[in-house]
Amino acid sequence: MTSKKARLIQGNRACAEGAMAAGVRFFAGYPITPSTEIAEIMSEELPKLGGKFIQMEDEIASMACIIGASLTGKKVLTASSGPGISLKQEAIGYACMTEIPCVIVNVQRLGPSTGGPTSSAQGDIMQARWGTHGDHPIIALCPSSVYECFTLTVTAVNFAEKYRTPVYVLMDEIIGHMREKVILPNIDEIKIVNRKRPTCPSNEYKPYQIDETLIPAMADFGTGYKWHVTGLFHDETGFPSGKPKVIEEQFKRLMTKFDKYSDEILSWEETEAEDAEILLVAYGSTARSALDAVNILRSEGIKVGLFRPITIWPFPEKRLKTLAEKANKIIVPEMNYGQLILEVERICKDKASVGGLFKFNSLPITPEEIMFKIREVL
Amino acid sequence: MRPELQKLFRMDKLPHIWCPGCGHGIITRAIAEAINESDLDLDKTVIVSGIGCSSRAPGYMHFDTLHTLHGRALAFATGVKLANPELNVFVLTGDGDATAIGGNHFIHAARRNIDLNIILFNNNIYGMTGGQYSPLTPTGKIASTSPYGNPENNFDIPALAIAAGASYVARGTAFHDKLLIDCIKEGIKNKGFSLIEAMSMCPTSYGRRNKMGNAADMLNDLKTTAVNINVAKKLPPEKLEGKFLIGKLHHKPYPEFTQEYDKLIAKLQKGAE
Numbered sequence: 001m002t003s004k005k006a007r008l009i010q011g012n013r014a015c016a017e018g019a020m021a022a023g024v025r026f027f028a029g030y031p032i033t034p035s036t037e038i039a040e041i042m043s044e045e046l047p048k049l050g051g052k053f054i055q056m057e058d059e060i061a062s063m064a065c066i067i068g069a070s071l072t073g074k075k076v077l078t079a080s081s082g083p084g085i086s087l088k089q090e091a092i093g094y095a096c097m098t099e100i101p102c103v104i105v106n107v108q109r110l111g112p113s114t115g116g117p118t119s120s121a122q123g124d125i126m127q128a129r130w131g132t133h134g135d136h137p138i139i140a141l142c143p144s145s146v147y148e149c150f151t152l153t154v155t156a157v158n159f160a161e162k163y164r165t166p167v168y169v170l171m172d173e174i175i176g177h178m179r180e181k182v183i184l185p186n187i188d189e190i191k192i193v194n195r196k197r198p199t200c201p202s203n204e205y206k207p208y209q210i211d212e213t214l215i216p217a218m219a220d221f222g223t224g225y226k227w228h229v230t231g232l233f234h235d236e237t238g239f240p241s242g243k244p245k246v247i248e249e250q251f252k253r254l255m256t257k258f259d260k261y262s263d264e265i266l267s268w269e270e271t272e273a274e275d276a277e278i279l280l281v282a283y284g285s286t287a288r289s290a291l292d293a294v295n296i297l298r299s300e301g302i303k304v305g306l307f308r309p310i311t312i313w314p315f316p317e318k319r320l321k322t323l324a325e326k327a328n329k330i331i332v333p334e335m336n337y338g339q340l341i342l343e344v345e346r347i348c349k350d351k352a353s354v355g356g357l358f359k360f361n362s363l364p365i366t367p368e369e370i371m372f373k374i375r376e377v378l
Numbered sequence: 379m380r381p382e383l384q385k386l387f388r389m390d391k392l393p394h395i396w397c398p399g400c401g402h403g404i405i406t407r408a409i410a411e412a413i414n415e416s417d418l419d420l421d422k423t424v425i426v427s428g429i430g431c432s433s434r435a436p437g438y439m440h441f442d443t444l445h446t447l448h449g450r451a452l453a454f455a456t457g458v459k460l461a462n463p464e465l466n467v468f469v470l471t472g473d474g475d476a477t478a479i480g481g482n483h484f485i486h487a488a489r490r491n492i493d494l495n496i497i498l499f500n501n502n503i504y505g506m507t508g509g510q511y512s513p514l515t516p517t518g519k520i521a522s523t524s525p526y527g528n529p530e531n532n533f534d535i536p537a538l539a540i541a542a543g544a545s546y547v548a549r550g551t552a553f554h555d556k557l558l559i560d561c562i563k564e565g566i567k568n569k570g571f572s573l574i575e576a577m578s579m580c581p582t583s584y585g586r587r588n589k590m591g592n593a594a595d596m597l598n599d600l601k602t603t604a605v606n607i608n609v610a611k612k613l614p615p616e617k618l619e620g621k622f623l624i625g626k627l628h629h630k631p632y633p634e635f636t637q638e639y640d641k642l643i644a645k646l647q648k649g650a651e
């Protein structure tokens with residue numbers, strides 16, 4: 001391998017390179033600021049790797065297109081923002097229901113509607129969780145740096161493959177467009193996960209089998225398994241079933257399939273959190289300002305800490321609960337009208353007081369604003 | 379059913395959900411006949427559909443089958459075909475599925491001339507949801523959402539497909555099933571976007587409201603209203619009023635999308651050596 005070089009690159013580029021390093025060989029998308037660079041890079045690089053890029057006619061088509069490609073065994077990605085992510089929702093639900101591996105990058109911009117195309121925001125936290133109709137499981141990962149745009153996209157692809165699910169990489173405009181110096185890992189240092197494929201004869205194959213793994217094997221189209229994929233409720237064989245017992249069994253497996261693997265799926269970062277009396281819960285670009293605030297205030301002897309969820313969905317609930325036992329106050333700074341705070345309140349409400357610092361005017365939250373808020377509650 | 383056709387169906391999933399007299403069963407059988415006569419690798423054949431009565435057909439067919447979202451079948455199929463051009467990909471869709479909610483995907487898939495075989499079951503109505511008017515419900519006809527007669531105009535599906543870039547376009551009917559089989563076979567041979575409009579009939583949600591008689595009467599309507607394009611060429615225009623054409627309407631091969639993309643890959647990878 002070539003020796004590692006320091007490079008100055010954008011978050012969106014790191015994301016695209018992470019995807020390709022993880023084995024993504026199919027991308028479908030539709031241009032939208034601030035995610036477009038990802039499509040541009042994929043259009044240039046994928047064909048060199050023998051992969052495919054297609055610019056579809058809209059975002060739901062892009063989502064549908066990657067699901068189709070995933071069924072042939074390819075690792076797949078799409079990227080969009082704001083209105084485009086809204087358009088994808090019906091097809092994201094289809095991927096949840098049919099359990100087709102795929103990764104959706106959302107470089108968040110200010111919304112709703114056209115909102116602010118070049119303005120940063122973190123207003124899609126709840127959309128990522130509940131954007132499509134009906135109960136469904138989802139994984140969303142939230143990078144805070146250019147380096148993490150690379151590593152978390154690799155993780156997202158691996159999770160999609162391992163758990164047969166759509167996975168969001170939930171960036172924001174600041175992270176996507178920011179340039180940072182990074183030394184990216186070499187290909188041979190990257191852990192790659194491939195989906196489980198059936199080895200049984202085709203007449204015994206059950207694409208939605210309920211067993212102790214909760215994650216059934218998935219056959220590539222064109223390999224003789226001749227299976228049926230439908231967004232209707234289906235039994236273990238994949239064919240539609242309206243039987244309440246079947247619906248309930250499959251629904252339960254679907255809704256609990258990540259619980260079994262929470263040790264691997266949940267990740268977060270703590271800074272001075274153990275003994276913190278005031279705990280910040282911050283993610284994405286906002287966590288960078290929160291980190292600065294913690295470092296400055298600690299040097300003044302104020303016991304502040306940071307809990308940064310990297311896996312936003314499912315939320316690392318247990319750990320935050322433990323930290324909340326010690327902290328009296330929790331502050332959640334977010335670039336929205338108050339979204340993740342709802343989850344933090346749910347988890348911590350009996351243990352600590354929870355307050356928010358919300359900014360939704362297109363400007364980032366500064367360390368000074370966070371410090372001001374902390375001094376206010378001291 | 380003949381044994382060689384039986385192997386193309388999931389016999390354990392039959393009987394189907396369609397109403398007695400529905401045209402969709404005849405068209406589904408025609409598709410199986412065409413596949414059977416086309417010598418395709420059945421393991422490498424994928425059937426994609428959207429949502430509607432017609433889109434339920436793949437569930438009965440013994441292939442890799444993908445029953446997707448209302449209107450989006452062509453977008454899913456584009457992903458399947460581009461990701462693995464070795465696969466033979468069929469798309470089964472309804473008039474509502476393909477030309478209303480899926481109209482944009484329809485013209486863009488045609489524009490790319492991607493190698494898909496589309497069989498569009500046109501029963502002039504939204505059958506599955508109980509008979510609301512579709513872009514193919516004739517002006518003036520009664521539907522549950524056009525109780526005073528449909529005030530809108532129709533698409534001419536073959537003209538739309540040709541204008542958008544389809545390289546093969548044909549039309550058959552549930553009555554002219556032999557012709558329909560031939561059209562589908564020819565579509566399979568065409569390397570590119572092949573659109574076969576299959577005129578179907580929905581006695582339950584369309585025929586009944588418009589007093590078109592029973593299924594046999596509706597089948598007879600298809601028989602008497604359709605004119606083979608080869609015959610039509612020799613007829614004066616007034617004889618064609620109120621009729622529709624069947625047979626091969628357009629065939630103009632030109633470079634196919636996934637093949638062109640593979641050429642690009644080969645070129646880039648050669649350049650890198």
Ligand SMILES: Cc1ncc(C[n+]2csc(CCOP(=O)(O)OP(=O)(O)O)c2C)c(N)n1
Pocket residue numbers: 429430431432433448471472473474475476499501503504505506507512
């Ligand atoms: C997004 C969405 N909108 C509406 C529906 C409801 N719906 C299901 S099938 C259908 C119409 C189907 O008509 P067509 O495609 O002509 O098929 P047919 O049943 O006539 O064969 C509609 C409107 C849906 N399933 N999804």
Ligand code: SF4
Pocket residue numbers: 395396397399400401402431432501505506579580581582583
């Ligand atoms: S409602 Fe119409 S299209 Fe649907 S199965 Fe019945 S006859 Fe066929």
Ligand SMILES: [Mg+2]
Pocket residue numbers: 430472473474499500501502503504505512
């Ligand atoms: Mg219809």
